[in-house]
Amino acid sequence: MKNFHKVKKIVIASDSFKGSVSSIEVAQIAETAVHNIFPECEVLKIPVADGGEGTVDVLVSVMNGNIISCRVKGPLMEPVLARYGIIEDEKTAVIEMASASGLTLVPVEKQNPMLTSTYGTGELIKDALLRGCTNFLVGIGGSATNDAGTGMLQALGFRFLDNKGKELGGGGKILTRICSIDDSKVVPEVKQAKFTVACDVNNPFSGIDGAAYVYARQKGADEQMIHDLDIGLKNFAEVIKNQKNKDIDSVPGAGAAGGIGGGFLAFLNANLKPGIEMVLDCIGFDSLIFGADLIITGEGKLDKQTGMGKVPAGVLIAAKKKEIPVIAIGGCIEEIEDLNNAGFLAVLSLLPYPVTLRQAMNKEFTLENIKRTLEQQFRVIQQFQIK
Template identity: 55%
Template sequence: MKIVVAIDSFKGSLSSYELGQGIEAGVKVVYPEAEVIKVPIADGGEGTVDSLVEGTKGEFIKVTVNNPLMEKIEAKYGIMGDGKTAVIEMAEASGLPLIPVEKRNPMKTTTYGTGELIKDAVLKGCREFIIGLGGSATNDAGLGMLQALGYKFLDENKNELGYGGEILSKVKYIDSKEKLAELNECKFLIACDVDNPFYGPKGAAEIYSRQKGATEDMVKELDKGLEDLAKVIKNELNIDISNLSGAGAAGGLGGGLVAFLDAKLAPGIDMVLEKVGLENELKDADFVITGEGRLDHQTAMGKAPVGVAKIAKKFHIPVIALAGGLTDEAVQTHEKGIDSFFSIINYPIALEDAMKKEVAYKFVKANSEEIFRLIKVCERKFKK
C-alpha cells in the first residue's frame, strides 16, 4: 500500500512535515509495510518556506535584517534543493506579529527587511525567487523592499524620501541607477491568493490597513497614496498596475513586485504543489491524506487541501482530510474532491492545550491509526 501525505501545517502547532510523521506513525501500526510518502506543502502563506525547502531537500538561511520599524531582527528564508531558487515569506521580515499592537502604524512600517532577504539570496547566487505574500504589517507598496535593493524614491524637489506608507503620495521620481545589477537576471514568482486591486474600495488600504493600525484618516491617505504612486509608475515605467488583480496583496507589495521586478502572480497552492512534484508522487498512490488546521468554507474556495484533492482526482485516488477543527461549511469540500474528513480532537480540550505539539501529535497519530483500522476492516470485508 502506498499512501501520500500532503497536509498543510496546523498553524501555531505542527508543521506540515511533523504532521506527516504523526500520520505515518499511525498508519504503520495497522500497515507496517506501507510506503508512506510525506510531501510537505503550504498555500503560499505561513509554512511555504518550510514546505518547499524540506520538500526539495534544500537549506535554510538565517540573516539579520530590519523589521517593519527598522529594528534589527533575525529572519530566515530558504534555498531549494536546486541551489538557485530562493523561497521567501515576506512576513518573516515585514510581518504584523513582529510589531507590538501599540506600535502598529502603516504610515511608518516598511518592507525594507524583505528587500534585504532578497538581496542576500541574490548575492548567494539565487536567480529564481518564490515570494509568499500575506500577514504584512505594511502598506508601502513594496517601496521599502525596493530601497533595500538600491532604488531611490524622490520628492518633487528630487530629494530622497524615507520609509513607510507616508511617502506614497510624495513620490514624484524613481531613481534606479544604483539598483542591484543582478536583478536583471532574476525571475520572481509571487504566491498570491487574494485578488485585491492596488487601490480603491477593494484595494490594499481600504481592506487591510485597519488591522495594521491605520485610523480612518490614515486609510484615506494610504489609499490616495497608492493611487498617486500608480500614476507615477505609469508615467515613469509605462506599467499600469492600477486595476491589476492581486496588486493590493500585502499592502500593495504585489503591485510593487510586478511593476519593478516584472514578477508573475500565481495562486500559492498551485505553485507549491508544482515545485514539490506532488503529481508525480500521486500517480500510483492508494490513498492521499491532506488537511489543514481548520476545514471551512475558505478551504473549499481553493486552499491547500482542495489543491491536493484536485490533483489526486486526476488519478481517481481516495482523499482523506484531517483537521484540528471543522465547521458546518466543511461539507463543501466534498464537492471539491475530498472524500472524507475528520477532526483530530478526541475529547473536550482547551485550544491552547490542543495546540501543544505533543498533544496534537498524539491526536494525529491516534486518529490516523483508527482511520486505517477501518480501511483494513473494509478491505477484509470486501475481499470475501
C-alpha cells in the same frame, strides 16, 4: 479503497495545524498510523504549506535545502534577524516576507503603516541575489506594511523622488509624494531574476477594495491614515503608469500585503500565483503522487475557506486529476457537506470529546488524535480491501 484493491501507497500531504503541530510532524505521526495497520504499505511524506508561515521550512525540508540567517532592517528600520531558504542547486531562494517585515515584529502600540517599511524584505532578496540565486519564491502574508513594496525596492537600489528630485525616505507616507522613479542604481542581478509571489487575494492596488481600505486598519491605521494611504497608492500607480507604461491599479492581487503585490508586478515582473499552487509546482507534487491509492491532507480548521486556496484544496485539485481519493483531517470541522461536495472522500474531526482550546492546541494531544483517527479509518479500509 480504489476498486477495493490492496492499499500499496499512501501519500501524506498536510498543512501545519498552526500553533500546535508542524506539517512535518503531521506527516510523521500519520506514517506511524499507516504502518500500524498496513505494515507493508509505502508511505510518502510530503510536508506542504500555502505560501505563508512555514513555507520556508517545508520547502527546505522537502528539497534538502539550507536555511540562511540574515540581519536586516525590520518594519521600523530596527535590526532584526530574519531567515530564508535556498533550494534547487542553490539557485532558488524561498522568502517569507513576514520574517523581515511582519506585523508580529512590531509592538501593538507602534504599529503604523505610514511608517513601516518592507526594506528588510528587499535586503533578504539582495542577499540571495549576491549568493547567486536567480529564482525567487516569495510568500507575502502577515505584513506590517502598506508601502506598496517601495522599501523592498529601495533596498534593491530603486530611488523614489519628490517633485524637486529629492530622494524620499520610507513607509506608506511617501506614496503621496512620489513624482518619479530612478532605477539607475538597481542591483544588476535583479534583471536576470525570476520572481513568483504567493498571492491568495484578488484585491486591486487602490480603491475601496484595495490595499489600504481592506488591510491597513489591522496594521494600525486609523481612518485618516487609510484615506491618505489610498491616495498615495493611486498616486504611485499613476507614476508607474506614466514612467514604466504599466497599469497595475486594477490588477487582481496588486493590493496584496499592503500593495507589495503591485510593487513586485511593476518593478520585478513577478508572477502572482496561489500559494499552494506555487509550493506544489515547486516540489513536483503531480509526479510524486503518481500511483498513490490514497492521499491524507489536513489543516487546523476545515470549512468553506478550505476550498479557497488552502493546502487541502490544492492537494485535492492535484489528486482529482489522477483520480486519487483524498481524506482530510482537522481539529475543527464546519460545512462537511460542502467539503464532501468539493470532492473529499471523507472529512474527519480529530477531537474525541469536548475540550478546552488550550488542550485542543496541545502538541501531544493533537498528535495522538491524528494517529487514533487515522488508525480507525484505516481499519475500515483494511476490512474491505481485496486480500
